[in-house]
Amino acid sequence: MFFSKDGRWKNVVQVGGTASTMGLHIVSAIIVGLTFGYFLDDYFGTKPYLIMIFFVLGVLAGFKAVFEDFRKLQRRQEEQQHGSLKQEGKKSAGDDQSEA
Numbered sequence: 444m445f446f447s448k449d450g451r452w453k454n455v456v457q458v459g460g461t462a463s464t465m466g467l468h469i470v471s472a473i474i475v476g477l478t479f480g481y482f483l484d485d486y487f488g489t490k491p492y493l494i495m496i497f498f499v500l501g502v503l504a505g506f507k508a509v510f511e512d513f514r515k516l517q518r519r520q521e522e523q524q525h526g527s528l529k530q531e532g533k534k535s536a537g538d539d540q541s542e543a
Contacts, residue, residue, distance in 0.1 A: 469509060476498050476504065480497030
């Protein structure tokens with residue numbers, strides 16, 4: 444039941460994997476930005492400024508990665524839809540020829 448031949452289960456797993464990757468991208472980019480900002484603030488002695496700047500850069504980098512993942516997911520969905528439409532077109536074209 445879970446492993447159907449039409450690939451619905453595979454599609455669900457791919458979408459779920461991409462969605463979890465989006466969350467990891469946001470969190471990891473923010474953590475990296477905060478870490479760089481903290482150590483650079485400590486090194487240069489500019490306590491609150493660099494950590495805030497790198498936090499904002501981390502947020503922007505995270506959202507950029509999520510946007511790219513979303514575009515990739517959208518492209519994959521469009522390819523699957525076009526592929527299924529082509530297969531349906533071939534089936535209907537084959538049906539028309541067999542009737543003649």
